[in-house]
Amino acid sequence: MSALDRQFAFLREVEKLKSVTRATPIHDASRPENSAEHSWTLALYALVLADQAAPGVDVTRAVKMLLIHDLVEIDVGDVPIHSGNGQAHDSAAVQAAEAAAAKRIFGLLPNPLGDDLHVLWQEFEAAETPTAIFAKSLDRVQPVLLNEQSGGGSWVEYDVTWPQLETRVGAKIARGLPGVWVWVQARIRPWFSARGR
Amino acid sequence: MSALDRQFAFLREVEKLKSVTRATPIHDASRPENSAEHSWTLALYALVLADQAAPGVDVTRAVKMLLIHDLVEIDVGDVPIHSGNGQAHDSAAVQAAEAAAAKRIFGLLPNPLGDDLHVLWQEFEAAETPTAIFAKSLDRVQPVLLNEQSGGGSWVEYDVTWPQLETRVGAKIARGLPGVWVWVQARIRPWFSARGR
Numbered sequence: 001m002s003a004l005d006r007q008f009a010f011l012r013e014v015e016k017l018k019s020v021t022r023a024t025p026i027h028d029a030s031r032p033e034n035s036a037e038h039s040w041t042l043a044l045y046a047l048v049l050a051d052q053a054a055p056g057v058d059v060t061r062a063v064k065m066l067l068i069h070d071l072v073e074i075d076v077g078d079v080p081i082h083s084g085n086g087q088a089h090d091s092a093a094v095q096a097a098e099a100a101a102a103k104r105i106f107g108l109l110p111n112p113l114g115d116d117l118h119v120l121w122q123e124f125e126a127a128e129t130p131t132a133i134f135a136k137s138l139d140r141v142q143p144v145l146l147n148e149q150s151g152g153g154s155w156v157e158y159d160v161t162w163p164q165l166e167t168r169v170g171a172k173i174a175r176g177l178p179g180v181w182v183w184v185q186a187r188i189r190p191w192f193s194a195r196g197r
Numbered sequence: 198m199s200a201l202d203r204q205f206a207f208l209r210e211v212e213k214l215k216s217v218t219r220a221t222p223i224h225d226a227s228r229p230e231n232s233a234e235h236s237w238t239l240a241l242y243a244l245v246l247a248d249q250a251a252p253g254v255d256v257t258r259a260v261k262m263l264l265i266h267d268l269v270e271i272d273v274g275d276v277p278i279h280s281g282n283g284q285a286h287d288s289a290a291v292q293a294a295e296a297a298a299a300k301r302i303f304g305l306l307p308n309p310l311g312d313d314l315h316v317l318w319q320e321f322e323a324a325e326t327p328t329a330i331f332a333k334s335l336d337r338v339q340p341v342l343l344n345e346q347s348g349g350g351s352w353v354e355y356d357v358t359w360p361q362l363e364t365r366v367g368a369k370i371a372r373g374l375p376g377v378w379v380w381v382q383a384r385i386r387p388w389f390s391a392r393g394r
Contacts, residue, residue: 004380007245011339012346014241015224018234027212037215040237043264044211048204048310060257063264067240113245142208149209183201 003110010108013074020073023080023154024143033146035070035078041146042066045138052177056130065124065135068117075101081143082158086168098125137176140169141184148188155191162192200307207305210271217270220277220351221340230343232267232275238343239263242335249374253327262321262332265314272298278340279355283365295322334373337366338381345385352388359389 001009017039021032043063050059070078076097079089088094106118123129127136144165147153155165165188174181198206214236218229240263247256267275273294276286285291303315320326324333341362344350352362362385371378 003248004377008342008380008384011238011242011245012224012342015238015343015346018223018230019225019227026215027209028216030216033215034234036234036237037231040233040240040264041208041212043237043240043260045208047261047264047314048208048306051200051310063240063260064244067237067244067260109245113248117244145205145209146212149212179201183205187205 006108006110007113010105010114013105013108014071016074017071020070020078022078022143023082023157024146025150025153027146027149029150029153035073038142039067039070041142042069042135042138045142046135049138049177049180052180053134054130054176057134058131059134061120061131062135062138064117065120065131066138068121069124069135069139071105072098072101072121074105080154080158081140081168082154082160082164086164095125133176135176137173137180140172141177141180144169144173144184144188148191152191155197159197161197162189165192203305203307204310207302207311210302210305211268213271214268217267217275219275219340220279220354221343222347222350224343224346226347226350232270235339236264236267238339239266239332239335242339243332246335246374246377249377250331251327251373254331255328256331258317258328259332259335261314262317262328263335265318266321266332266336268302269295269298269318271302277351277355278337278365279351279357279361283361292322330373332373334370334377337369338374338377341366341370341381341385345388349388352394356394358394359386362389 017036018034020035022035022038024033025031026033043066046059046062046066053059079094081089102118102121106114123132124135127133147155170181173184214233215231217232219232219235221230222228223230240260243256243259243263250256273291276291278286299315299318303311320329321332324330344352367378370381
């Protein structure tokens, strides 16, 4: 296979992310969001909220990271944040399956490109560098605002309370985007207060 | 409104691109592709095919351009390449409506961010800089490969012939990505030959 054969084998494979659905419905609640369009939204979030990034964040690298961060779901599917009483998302079994998927999918590409994107995905998962922390925070904030926009979304499905949202989501948003979390809290707290949750 | 209010007003608005459908079905032909997930795919195309870019192409700028290039469709909808006997896509009426949509949508953002993205969209539409030519070529090549992957897609719907594909699509791919067009032709020509088109 030529390098171009391998580049297009990868680009053909990634099309499948459009069939991976998430717990969050889209803006008008007409259908579930899929992981491909979610990834697009996050890349735009990174561009638009670049002024909120901490020192040391490489926004261009964050955009690339967010474009590829969910590709492993082609093999593993999406594990919703609020599923399994908030415990399923970071389980060891899910992490092992995702690591195997990353090896397979990025392995379709010629090197060094495949290795570069694999390392970028590992950096995102580790959530230690300023860029990964920024990207992870964006990955938590967009579903919150989309749930609010669609009228409740996965908060209704999983009967999420405000303390649960603060623990599972808010703490991770605040880690990379403290100013954004202040803004988002003011926006969404009324939804929970109105329902006694 | 604060700057953050305006940033989030824009990010709320862009969610609507997930409801704009295109003529091209997704990989398994189960439903039409939407313009948000299409934009995500193109940003990945730019990263993965960066080695095919001509001298003077700024790949990072191309990624940003591709992320925002279809936002005007929130107001205008998608105009398929092969519709109106291949004439509708670039009509003056569509161009005027898209220009008005760009002004409205990028105008939601605070400046200089809103102006920067508006100028980036105008650069894409003009298709004169090496970066815009690269981005436009990617925007033509992905639907071709996706049609092939799904079994024919919009080529069947619009009864497209090989000479029409060469004129409407191939020439634009070859302008920015001549080596890619050679590869793609070899891949898709058999689909047309087998059908006598």
